[in-house]
Amino acid sequence: MADLLPVAAGFLPELRRALPRLAEGVLVTVEATVLGAALALVLAYALGLLSRSDRLPVRGGARLVVEFFRGTSLYVQLFWLFFALPMLGFRLEPLACAVLALGLNYGAYGAEVVRGAVAAVPRAQTEAGIALGMGAGLRLRRVVLPQAHALMVAPFKNLLVQLLKATPLLSLVTVPDLTFQIDQLRSSTGATAASYLLLLGLYFGMAVVLSLLMNALERAAKARLGQEGGA
Protein backbone atom coordinates (compact mmCIF):
# COMPACT_ATOMS: atom_id res chain seq x y z
CA MET A 1 0.00 0.00 0.00
CA ALA A 2 2.77 2.39 0.94
CA ASP A 3 4.29 2.48 -2.53
CA LEU A 4 0.89 3.29 -4.02
CA LEU A 5 0.81 6.79 -2.59
CA PRO A 6 3.60 8.52 -4.54
CA VAL A 7 2.26 7.01 -7.77
CA ALA A 8 -1.26 8.14 -6.97
CA ALA A 9 -0.01 11.67 -6.51
CA GLY A 10 1.04 11.80 -10.16
CA PHE A 11 -2.01 9.81 -11.21
CA LEU A 12 -4.68 12.42 -10.62
CA PRO A 13 -3.36 15.09 -13.05
CA GLU A 14 -2.83 12.34 -15.65
CA LEU A 15 -6.35 11.15 -15.06
CA ARG A 16 -7.71 14.66 -15.53
CA ARG A 17 -5.87 14.95 -18.83
CA ALA A 18 -7.12 11.53 -19.92
CA LEU A 19 -10.78 12.23 -19.10
CA PRO A 20 -11.89 13.08 -22.67
CA ARG A 21 -10.34 9.83 -23.93
CA LEU A 22 -11.95 7.88 -21.10
CA ALA A 23 -15.32 9.40 -21.98
CA GLU A 24 -14.76 8.34 -25.58
CA GLY A 25 -13.91 4.87 -24.33
CA VAL A 26 -17.13 4.69 -22.35
CA LEU A 27 -19.04 5.79 -25.44
CA VAL A 28 -17.37 3.11 -27.58
CA THR A 29 -18.15 0.46 -24.96
CA VAL A 30 -21.77 1.62 -24.78
CA GLU A 31 -21.96 1.71 -28.56
CA ALA A 32 -20.59 -1.83 -28.92
CA THR A 33 -22.92 -3.04 -26.17
CA VAL A 34 -26.02 -1.42 -27.65
CA LEU A 35 -25.31 -2.40 -31.25
CA GLY A 36 -24.20 -5.90 -30.27
CA ALA A 37 -27.31 -6.34 -28.13
CA ALA A 38 -29.55 -5.05 -30.92
CA LEU A 39 -28.08 -7.54 -33.40
CA ALA A 40 -28.26 -10.27 -30.75
CA LEU A 41 -31.93 -9.49 -30.13
CA VAL A 42 -32.81 -9.76 -33.81
CA LEU A 43 -30.87 -13.02 -34.16
CA ALA A 44 -32.32 -14.38 -30.92
CA TYR A 45 -35.85 -13.91 -32.24
CA ALA A 46 -35.10 -15.24 -35.70
CA LEU A 47 -33.16 -18.30 -34.51
CA GLY A 48 -35.41 -18.91 -31.50
CA LEU A 49 -38.58 -18.92 -33.60
CA LEU A 50 -37.04 -20.88 -36.48
CA SER A 51 -35.89 -23.56 -34.05
CA ARG A 52 -39.59 -24.17 -33.28
CA SER A 53 -40.52 -24.60 -36.93
CA ASP A 54 -42.57 -27.64 -38.00
CA ARG A 55 -40.15 -28.19 -40.86
CA LEU A 56 -37.18 -30.32 -39.88
CA PRO A 57 -34.61 -28.68 -42.21
CA VAL A 58 -35.52 -25.22 -40.91
CA ARG A 59 -35.49 -26.34 -37.30
CA GLY A 60 -32.28 -28.31 -37.80
CA GLY A 61 -30.53 -25.41 -39.52
CA ALA A 62 -31.46 -22.99 -36.76
CA ARG A 63 -30.34 -25.43 -34.07
CA LEU A 64 -27.03 -25.95 -35.82
CA VAL A 65 -26.31 -22.21 -35.99
CA VAL A 66 -27.28 -21.76 -32.34
CA GLU A 67 -25.14 -24.66 -31.17
CA PHE A 68 -22.19 -23.48 -33.27
CA PHE A 69 -22.12 -19.95 -31.87
CA ARG A 70 -22.79 -21.11 -28.33
CA GLY A 71 -20.20 -23.84 -28.60
CA THR A 72 -17.32 -21.71 -29.89
CA SER A 73 -16.04 -18.96 -27.68
CA LEU A 74 -16.59 -15.27 -28.26
CA TYR A 75 -12.83 -14.82 -28.11
CA VAL A 76 -12.25 -17.19 -31.03
CA GLN A 77 -15.14 -15.75 -33.04
CA LEU A 78 -13.81 -12.24 -32.57
CA PHE A 79 -10.28 -13.18 -33.58
CA TRP A 80 -11.59 -15.10 -36.55
CA LEU A 81 -13.54 -12.08 -37.80
CA PHE A 82 -10.65 -9.70 -37.20
CA PHE A 83 -7.63 -11.74 -38.27
CA ALA A 84 -8.89 -14.59 -40.49
CA LEU A 85 -11.68 -12.94 -42.48
CA PRO A 86 -9.35 -10.35 -44.09
CA MET A 87 -7.29 -13.21 -45.50
CA LEU A 88 -10.44 -14.31 -47.35
CA GLY A 89 -10.77 -10.81 -48.75
CA PHE A 90 -13.30 -9.32 -46.32
CA ARG A 91 -11.94 -6.57 -44.12
CA LEU A 92 -14.30 -5.21 -41.48
CA GLU A 93 -13.82 -2.24 -39.19
CA PRO A 94 -12.76 -3.36 -35.69
CA LEU A 95 -16.03 -2.10 -34.22
CA ALA A 96 -18.00 -3.95 -36.92
CA CYS A 97 -16.14 -7.16 -36.05
CA ALA A 98 -16.96 -6.56 -32.42
CA VAL A 99 -20.67 -5.94 -33.01
CA LEU A 100 -20.91 -8.96 -35.30
CA ALA A 101 -19.15 -11.28 -32.86
CA LEU A 102 -21.16 -10.05 -29.88
CA GLY A 103 -24.41 -10.26 -31.88
CA LEU A 104 -23.78 -13.80 -33.12
CA ASN A 105 -22.58 -15.13 -29.78
CA TYR A 106 -25.22 -13.56 -27.56
CA GLY A 107 -27.86 -13.99 -30.26
CA ALA A 108 -27.29 -17.73 -30.03
CA TYR A 109 -27.74 -17.67 -26.25
CA GLY A 110 -30.76 -15.38 -26.66
CA ALA A 111 -32.30 -17.80 -29.16
CA GLU A 112 -32.50 -20.35 -26.37
CA VAL A 113 -34.23 -17.77 -24.19
CA VAL A 114 -36.78 -16.99 -26.91
CA ARG A 115 -37.36 -20.66 -27.66
CA GLY A 116 -37.83 -21.51 -23.99
CA ALA A 117 -40.14 -18.57 -23.31
CA VAL A 118 -42.35 -19.33 -26.30
CA ALA A 119 -42.50 -22.99 -25.26
CA ALA A 120 -43.49 -21.94 -21.74
CA VAL A 121 -46.66 -20.17 -22.88
CA PRO A 122 -49.42 -22.68 -22.19
CA ARG A 123 -50.62 -24.68 -25.18
CA ALA A 124 -54.16 -23.75 -24.12
CA GLN A 125 -53.49 -20.17 -25.23
CA THR A 126 -52.67 -21.35 -28.73
CA GLU A 127 -55.77 -23.52 -28.71
CA ALA A 128 -57.93 -20.57 -27.70
CA GLY A 129 -56.45 -18.74 -30.70
CA ILE A 130 -57.24 -21.63 -33.04
CA ALA A 131 -60.80 -21.77 -31.71
CA LEU A 132 -61.13 -18.08 -32.61
CA GLY A 133 -59.99 -18.76 -36.16
CA MET A 134 -56.61 -17.08 -35.75
CA GLY A 135 -53.89 -18.26 -38.11
CA ALA A 136 -50.42 -19.26 -36.97
CA GLY A 137 -48.84 -15.85 -37.58
CA LEU A 138 -51.58 -13.98 -35.79
CA ARG A 139 -51.48 -16.36 -32.83
CA LEU A 140 -47.74 -15.93 -32.51
CA ARG A 141 -47.83 -12.15 -32.82
CA ARG A 142 -50.92 -11.38 -30.78
CA VAL A 143 -51.21 -14.23 -28.28
CA VAL A 144 -47.96 -16.12 -27.71
CA LEU A 145 -45.18 -13.55 -28.04
CA PRO A 146 -46.73 -10.88 -25.80
CA GLN A 147 -46.92 -13.48 -23.04
CA ALA A 148 -43.49 -14.90 -23.81
CA HIS A 149 -41.94 -11.42 -23.58
CA ALA A 150 -42.65 -11.23 -19.88
CA LEU A 151 -40.67 -14.46 -19.43
CA MET A 152 -37.78 -13.25 -21.57
CA VAL A 153 -36.97 -10.01 -19.80
CA ALA A 154 -35.18 -11.49 -16.78
CA PRO A 155 -32.90 -13.86 -18.75
CA PHE A 156 -32.29 -11.12 -21.32
CA LYS A 157 -31.21 -8.84 -18.52
CA ASN A 158 -28.58 -11.38 -17.48
CA LEU A 159 -27.38 -11.79 -21.05
CA LEU A 160 -27.16 -8.05 -21.55
CA VAL A 161 -25.00 -7.57 -18.46
CA GLN A 162 -22.84 -10.51 -19.55
CA LEU A 163 -22.50 -8.94 -22.99
CA LEU A 164 -21.35 -5.68 -21.43
CA LYS A 165 -18.85 -7.56 -19.32
CA ALA A 166 -17.51 -9.33 -22.43
CA THR A 167 -16.72 -6.07 -24.23
CA PRO A 168 -13.18 -5.67 -22.75
CA LEU A 169 -12.23 -8.40 -25.22
CA LEU A 170 -12.72 -5.81 -27.96
CA SER A 171 -9.59 -3.93 -26.89
CA LEU A 172 -7.66 -6.97 -28.13
CA VAL A 173 -8.76 -6.23 -31.68
CA THR A 174 -7.86 -2.51 -31.39
CA VAL A 175 -11.35 -1.23 -30.63
CA PRO A 176 -10.72 1.92 -28.52
CA ASP A 177 -13.20 0.97 -25.81
CA LEU A 178 -13.04 1.80 -22.12
CA THR A 179 -10.61 -1.01 -21.33
CA PHE A 180 -8.35 0.12 -24.18
CA GLN A 181 -8.27 3.71 -22.91
CA ILE A 182 -7.69 2.72 -19.29
CA ASP A 183 -4.85 0.53 -20.46
CA GLN A 184 -3.30 3.58 -22.14
CA LEU A 185 -3.69 5.51 -18.91
CA ARG A 186 -2.10 2.69 -16.96
CA SER A 187 0.97 2.49 -19.18
CA SER A 188 1.45 6.26 -19.24
CA THR A 189 1.17 6.57 -15.43
CA GLY A 190 2.35 3.17 -14.22
CA ALA A 191 -0.54 3.29 -11.73
CA THR A 192 -1.76 -0.22 -12.36
CA ALA A 193 -3.87 -0.68 -9.21
CA ALA A 194 -5.54 2.72 -9.44
CA SER A 195 -6.26 2.35 -13.18
CA TYR A 196 -7.83 -1.06 -12.82
CA LEU A 197 -9.77 0.00 -9.73
CA LEU A 198 -11.24 2.80 -11.80
CA LEU A 199 -12.03 0.29 -14.56
CA LEU A 200 -13.87 -1.96 -12.09
CA GLY A 201 -15.91 0.96 -10.82
CA LEU A 202 -16.87 2.16 -14.30
CA TYR A 203 -18.00 -1.30 -15.50
CA PHE A 204 -19.92 -1.81 -12.29
CA GLY A 205 -21.66 1.53 -12.77
CA MET A 206 -22.64 0.68 -16.33
CA ALA A 207 -23.91 -2.76 -15.27
CA VAL A 208 -26.04 -1.17 -12.55
CA VAL A 209 -27.57 1.31 -15.00
CA LEU A 210 -28.36 -1.54 -17.43
CA SER A 211 -29.93 -3.62 -14.65
CA LEU A 212 -32.11 -0.75 -13.53
CA LEU A 213 -33.30 -0.15 -17.08
CA MET A 214 -34.12 -3.83 -17.53
CA ASN A 215 -35.90 -4.00 -14.18
CA ALA A 216 -38.19 -1.19 -15.31
CA LEU A 217 -38.86 -3.12 -18.53
CA GLU A 218 -39.62 -6.25 -16.56
CA ARG A 219 -42.09 -4.46 -14.32
CA ALA A 220 -43.84 -3.03 -17.37
CA ALA A 221 -44.02 -6.45 -19.04
CA LYS A 222 -45.45 -8.08 -15.93
CA ALA A 223 -47.95 -5.29 -15.41
CA ARG A 224 -49.15 -5.86 -18.95
CA LEU A 225 -49.88 -9.47 -18.03
CA GLY A 226 -51.86 -8.33 -15.03
CA GLN A 227 -49.25 -9.59 -12.56
CA GLU A 228 -48.32 -7.17 -9.85
CA GLY A 229 -44.88 -6.17 -8.66
CA GLY A 230 -42.17 -7.91 -10.65
CA ALA A 231 -38.52 -8.29 -9.78
Added chain:
Amino acid sequence: MPTEDREDLTARADPVAPAATADPMAPAAPAVRFDRVTKRYGDRTVLDGLDLEVGRGERVTLIGPSGSGKTTILRLLMTLERVTDGVIHLDGEPFSHMPGGSRGKLVPANERHLAVRRRRIGMVFQQFNLFPHMSVLENIVEAPVHVLGESREDAGRRARDLLELVGLGDRADARPTRLSGGQQQRVAIARALAMRPGILLLDEVTSALDPELVAEVLDVLRDVARSTDITLLCVTHEMGFARDVSDRILMFDRGRIVESGPADELLESPAHERTRAFLGSVR
Protein backbone atom coordinates in the same frame (compact mmCIF):
# COMPACT_ATOMS: atom_id res chain seq x y z
CA MET B 1 -83.68 -18.59 -40.34
CA PRO B 2 -86.20 -18.42 -37.54
CA THR B 3 -86.01 -14.90 -36.19
CA GLU B 4 -89.32 -14.50 -34.39
CA ASP B 5 -88.14 -16.05 -31.12
CA ARG B 6 -85.03 -13.93 -30.67
CA GLU B 7 -86.71 -11.16 -28.79
CA ASP B 8 -84.31 -10.49 -25.92
CA LEU B 9 -81.23 -10.41 -28.11
CA THR B 10 -82.67 -8.18 -30.80
CA ALA B 11 -83.51 -5.82 -28.00
CA ARG B 12 -79.76 -5.62 -27.38
CA ALA B 13 -78.76 -4.68 -30.89
CA ASP B 14 -78.64 -8.29 -32.03
CA PRO B 15 -75.30 -9.35 -30.56
CA VAL B 16 -75.66 -12.96 -31.64
CA ALA B 17 -75.78 -13.49 -35.36
CA PRO B 18 -77.76 -16.20 -37.11
CA ALA B 19 -75.91 -19.42 -37.79
CA ALA B 20 -73.73 -19.34 -40.88
CA THR B 21 -75.24 -21.22 -43.76
CA ALA B 22 -72.36 -22.59 -45.77
CA ASP B 23 -74.17 -24.32 -48.56
CA PRO B 24 -77.55 -22.89 -49.44
CA MET B 25 -78.06 -25.62 -52.05
CA ALA B 26 -78.17 -28.31 -49.37
CA PRO B 27 -80.27 -27.01 -46.50
CA ALA B 28 -80.81 -30.55 -45.29
CA ALA B 29 -77.10 -31.25 -44.75
CA PRO B 30 -76.30 -31.78 -41.09
CA ALA B 31 -74.10 -29.16 -39.46
CA VAL B 32 -71.67 -31.85 -38.38
CA ARG B 33 -71.18 -35.39 -39.52
CA PHE B 34 -68.53 -37.80 -38.24
CA ASP B 35 -68.11 -40.56 -40.80
CA ARG B 36 -66.43 -43.62 -39.27
CA VAL B 37 -64.01 -41.45 -37.35
CA THR B 38 -61.17 -43.18 -35.55
CA LYS B 39 -58.76 -41.43 -33.20
CA ARG B 40 -55.71 -43.12 -31.78
CA TYR B 41 -53.00 -41.80 -29.49
CA GLY B 42 -50.09 -44.12 -30.06
CA ASP B 43 -51.60 -47.58 -29.78
CA ARG B 44 -54.48 -46.35 -27.64
CA THR B 45 -57.72 -46.16 -29.61
CA VAL B 46 -59.98 -43.46 -28.18
CA LEU B 47 -62.62 -43.40 -30.93
CA ASP B 48 -63.16 -46.41 -33.14
CA GLY B 49 -65.13 -45.75 -36.32
CA LEU B 50 -67.53 -43.28 -34.71
CA ASP B 51 -70.60 -42.18 -36.70
CA LEU B 52 -72.28 -39.03 -35.42
CA GLU B 53 -74.60 -36.42 -36.88
CA VAL B 54 -75.67 -33.08 -35.49
CA GLY B 55 -78.42 -31.27 -37.35
CA ARG B 56 -78.30 -27.57 -38.09
CA GLY B 57 -79.56 -25.71 -35.05
CA GLU B 58 -79.70 -28.91 -33.03
CA ARG B 59 -78.55 -28.99 -29.39
CA VAL B 60 -76.74 -32.18 -28.53
CA THR B 61 -75.21 -33.06 -25.19
CA LEU B 62 -72.56 -35.72 -24.75
CA ILE B 63 -72.49 -37.50 -21.41
CA GLY B 64 -70.47 -40.41 -20.17
CA PRO B 65 -67.73 -41.37 -17.77
CA SER B 66 -64.39 -39.61 -17.71
CA GLY B 67 -62.05 -40.87 -20.41
CA SER B 68 -64.85 -42.02 -22.71
CA GLY B 69 -63.74 -39.69 -25.52
CA LYS B 70 -66.15 -36.74 -25.22
CA THR B 71 -63.47 -34.07 -25.18
CA THR B 72 -61.69 -35.81 -28.04
CA ILE B 73 -64.80 -35.46 -30.20
CA LEU B 74 -64.98 -31.70 -29.58
CA ARG B 75 -61.23 -31.25 -30.09
CA LEU B 76 -61.33 -33.15 -33.39
CA LEU B 77 -64.16 -30.92 -34.56
CA MET B 78 -62.28 -27.77 -33.47
CA THR B 79 -59.22 -29.11 -35.37
CA LEU B 80 -57.15 -29.11 -32.19
CA GLU B 81 -56.49 -32.76 -33.02
CA ARG B 82 -56.39 -34.60 -36.36
CA VAL B 83 -58.45 -37.71 -37.10
CA THR B 84 -56.52 -40.95 -37.48
CA ASP B 85 -59.09 -42.35 -39.87
CA GLY B 86 -62.51 -41.41 -41.22
CA VAL B 87 -63.82 -37.99 -42.28
CA ILE B 88 -65.52 -35.14 -40.47
CA HIS B 89 -68.01 -33.18 -42.57
CA LEU B 90 -69.14 -29.64 -41.87
CA ASP B 91 -72.35 -28.31 -43.41
CA GLY B 92 -72.35 -31.16 -45.89
CA GLU B 93 -68.80 -30.83 -47.17
CA PRO B 94 -65.59 -32.56 -46.11
CA PHE B 95 -63.84 -30.66 -43.32
CA SER B 96 -61.07 -32.84 -41.94
CA HIS B 97 -60.29 -33.78 -45.52
CA MET B 98 -60.46 -32.16 -48.93
CA PRO B 99 -60.58 -33.35 -52.50
CA GLY B 100 -57.05 -33.40 -53.76
CA GLY B 101 -55.86 -36.82 -54.83
CA SER B 102 -56.39 -38.28 -58.27
CA ARG B 103 -60.09 -38.43 -59.27
CA GLY B 104 -61.06 -36.17 -56.41
CA LYS B 105 -59.98 -38.64 -53.75
CA LEU B 106 -60.05 -37.11 -50.25
CA VAL B 107 -56.74 -36.22 -48.68
CA PRO B 108 -56.12 -34.77 -45.20
CA ALA B 109 -57.06 -31.09 -45.23
CA ASN B 110 -54.32 -28.50 -45.40
CA GLU B 111 -54.23 -25.47 -43.16
CA ARG B 112 -55.94 -23.23 -45.68
CA HIS B 113 -58.88 -25.62 -46.04
CA LEU B 114 -59.26 -25.75 -42.28
CA ALA B 115 -58.70 -22.04 -41.70
CA VAL B 116 -61.70 -20.72 -43.61
CA ARG B 117 -64.06 -23.41 -42.30
CA ARG B 118 -63.14 -23.55 -38.65
CA ARG B 119 -64.38 -19.98 -38.29
CA ARG B 120 -67.89 -21.42 -38.33
CA ILE B 121 -67.10 -23.21 -35.08
CA GLY B 122 -66.55 -21.64 -31.69
CA MET B 123 -65.41 -23.35 -28.51
CA VAL B 124 -65.55 -22.61 -24.81
CA PHE B 125 -63.02 -24.44 -22.68
CA GLN B 126 -63.16 -25.86 -19.18
CA GLN B 127 -60.32 -23.55 -18.07
CA PHE B 128 -61.63 -20.42 -19.94
CA ASN B 129 -58.27 -19.79 -21.65
CA LEU B 130 -58.73 -16.04 -21.78
CA PHE B 131 -55.76 -13.99 -22.99
CA PRO B 132 -54.20 -12.64 -19.79
CA HIS B 133 -52.37 -9.77 -21.52
CA MET B 134 -55.58 -8.25 -22.87
CA SER B 135 -58.48 -6.56 -21.15
CA VAL B 136 -61.89 -8.20 -21.20
CA LEU B 137 -62.95 -6.02 -24.14
CA GLU B 138 -59.72 -6.69 -26.05
CA ASN B 139 -60.22 -10.43 -25.58
CA ILE B 140 -63.58 -10.19 -27.32
CA VAL B 141 -62.57 -7.72 -30.02
CA GLU B 142 -59.31 -9.45 -30.98
CA ALA B 143 -60.56 -12.08 -33.42
CA PRO B 144 -63.37 -10.08 -35.04
CA VAL B 145 -60.87 -7.32 -35.85
CA HIS B 146 -57.87 -9.40 -36.85
CA VAL B 147 -59.56 -12.48 -38.33
CA LEU B 148 -62.81 -11.12 -39.76
CA GLY B 149 -61.45 -7.65 -40.52
CA GLU B 150 -64.20 -5.81 -38.67
CA SER B 151 -63.54 -2.20 -37.73
CA ARG B 152 -62.55 -1.55 -34.12
CA GLU B 153 -65.67 0.55 -33.61
CA ASP B 154 -68.06 -2.11 -34.89
CA ALA B 155 -66.31 -4.92 -33.04
CA GLY B 156 -66.14 -2.83 -29.86
CA ARG B 157 -69.81 -1.95 -30.00
CA ARG B 158 -70.76 -5.57 -30.51
CA ALA B 159 -68.39 -6.69 -27.76
CA ARG B 160 -70.14 -4.34 -25.32
CA ASP B 161 -73.51 -5.75 -26.35
CA LEU B 162 -72.21 -9.26 -25.75
CA LEU B 163 -70.83 -8.23 -22.37
CA GLU B 164 -74.30 -6.93 -21.48
CA LEU B 165 -75.71 -10.25 -22.60
CA VAL B 166 -73.43 -12.17 -20.24
CA GLY B 167 -74.04 -9.67 -17.44
CA LEU B 168 -70.58 -8.08 -17.43
CA GLY B 169 -71.27 -4.75 -19.05
CA ASP B 170 -69.30 -2.95 -16.35
CA ARG B 171 -66.12 -5.06 -16.59
CA ALA B 172 -65.01 -4.26 -20.15
CA ASP B 173 -61.71 -2.71 -19.05
CA ALA B 174 -60.85 -5.26 -16.34
CA ARG B 175 -58.05 -7.77 -16.64
CA PRO B 176 -59.33 -11.35 -16.88
CA THR B 177 -57.16 -12.29 -13.89
CA ARG B 178 -59.15 -9.82 -11.78
CA LEU B 179 -62.41 -11.69 -12.42
CA SER B 180 -63.97 -14.67 -10.69
CA GLY B 181 -64.03 -17.99 -12.52
CA GLY B 182 -67.69 -17.56 -13.36
CA GLN B 183 -67.07 -14.09 -14.77
CA GLN B 184 -64.08 -15.32 -16.77
CA GLN B 185 -66.14 -18.09 -18.27
CA ARG B 186 -68.88 -15.65 -19.23
CA VAL B 187 -66.27 -13.50 -20.96
CA ALA B 188 -65.08 -16.63 -22.79
CA ILE B 189 -68.65 -17.26 -23.96
CA ALA B 190 -68.95 -13.67 -25.20
CA ARG B 191 -65.57 -13.99 -26.93
CA ALA B 192 -66.68 -17.14 -28.76
CA LEU B 193 -70.01 -15.59 -29.78
CA ALA B 194 -68.27 -12.48 -31.12
CA MET B 195 -67.06 -14.60 -34.06
CA ARG B 196 -70.71 -15.41 -34.91
CA PRO B 197 -70.09 -19.16 -35.06
CA GLY B 198 -72.80 -21.40 -36.46
CA ILE B 199 -71.72 -24.13 -34.09
CA LEU B 200 -70.67 -23.69 -30.47
CA LEU B 201 -68.73 -26.37 -28.60
CA LEU B 202 -68.88 -26.38 -24.81
CA ASP B 203 -66.51 -28.71 -22.99
CA GLU B 204 -67.47 -29.01 -19.32
CA VAL B 205 -67.56 -25.24 -19.06
CA THR B 206 -68.57 -25.26 -15.39
CA SER B 207 -66.33 -28.07 -14.14
CA ALA B 208 -63.54 -25.73 -13.03
CA LEU B 209 -65.89 -23.41 -11.16
CA ASP B 210 -66.75 -23.14 -7.49
CA PRO B 211 -70.27 -24.54 -7.02
CA GLU B 212 -71.81 -21.15 -6.29
CA LEU B 213 -70.58 -19.79 -9.63
CA VAL B 214 -72.00 -22.56 -11.82
CA ALA B 215 -75.52 -21.15 -12.08
CA GLU B 216 -74.51 -17.74 -13.48
CA VAL B 217 -72.68 -19.44 -16.37
CA LEU B 218 -75.44 -21.95 -17.10
CA ASP B 219 -78.04 -19.17 -17.05
CA VAL B 220 -76.10 -17.28 -19.71
CA LEU B 221 -75.90 -20.41 -21.84
CA ARG B 222 -79.62 -21.08 -21.43
CA ASP B 223 -80.20 -17.54 -22.60
CA VAL B 224 -77.99 -18.09 -25.65
CA ALA B 225 -79.68 -21.38 -26.44
CA ARG B 226 -83.15 -19.90 -26.11
CA SER B 227 -82.54 -16.75 -28.08
CA THR B 228 -80.42 -17.95 -31.01
CA ASP B 229 -80.53 -20.77 -33.51
CA ILE B 230 -76.89 -21.71 -32.93
CA THR B 231 -75.96 -25.37 -33.15
CA LEU B 232 -74.78 -26.58 -29.74
CA LEU B 233 -72.56 -29.53 -28.98
CA CYS B 234 -71.84 -29.71 -25.31
CA VAL B 235 -70.20 -31.96 -22.77
CA THR B 236 -71.50 -31.53 -19.25
CA HIS B 237 -72.21 -33.28 -15.99
CA GLU B 238 -74.98 -30.79 -15.19
CA MET B 239 -78.00 -32.93 -16.00
CA GLY B 240 -80.52 -30.18 -15.26
CA PHE B 241 -78.82 -27.94 -17.80
CA ALA B 242 -78.56 -30.81 -20.29
CA ARG B 243 -82.29 -31.41 -19.98
CA ASP B 244 -83.09 -27.70 -20.41
CA VAL B 245 -81.08 -27.04 -23.54
CA SER B 246 -80.66 -30.38 -25.33
CA ASP B 247 -82.76 -31.79 -28.11
CA ARG B 248 -80.80 -35.00 -27.83
CA ILE B 249 -78.41 -36.62 -25.39
CA LEU B 250 -75.75 -39.11 -26.36
CA MET B 251 -74.38 -41.46 -23.75
CA PHE B 252 -70.76 -42.41 -24.40
CA ASP B 253 -68.63 -45.16 -23.04
CA ARG B 254 -65.16 -46.06 -24.26
CA GLY B 255 -65.49 -44.06 -27.47
CA ARG B 256 -68.83 -45.59 -28.46
CA ILE B 257 -72.38 -44.27 -28.33
CA VAL B 258 -74.13 -46.50 -25.82
CA GLU B 259 -77.48 -44.82 -26.09
CA SER B 260 -79.01 -41.80 -27.75
CA GLY B 261 -82.37 -40.15 -27.35
CA PRO B 262 -84.42 -37.06 -26.57
CA ALA B 263 -83.18 -35.45 -23.37
CA ASP B 264 -86.25 -36.16 -21.20
CA GLU B 265 -86.54 -39.71 -22.39
CA LEU B 266 -82.92 -40.64 -21.88
CA LEU B 267 -82.71 -39.02 -18.48
CA GLU B 268 -86.07 -40.37 -17.22
CA SER B 269 -85.89 -43.89 -18.55
CA PRO B 270 -82.46 -44.86 -19.78
CA ALA B 271 -82.55 -48.11 -21.71
CA HIS B 272 -79.03 -49.25 -20.86
CA GLU B 273 -77.53 -50.36 -17.61
CA ARG B 274 -74.36 -48.28 -18.34
CA THR B 275 -76.48 -45.15 -18.69
CA ARG B 276 -78.40 -45.88 -15.49
CA ALA B 277 -75.16 -46.44 -13.60
CA PHE B 278 -73.63 -43.27 -14.99
CA LEU B 279 -76.67 -41.12 -14.25
CA GLY B 280 -76.74 -42.55 -10.75
CA SER B 281 -73.12 -41.51 -10.25
CA VAL B 282 -73.54 -37.87 -11.31
CA ARG B 283 -76.79 -37.17 -9.44
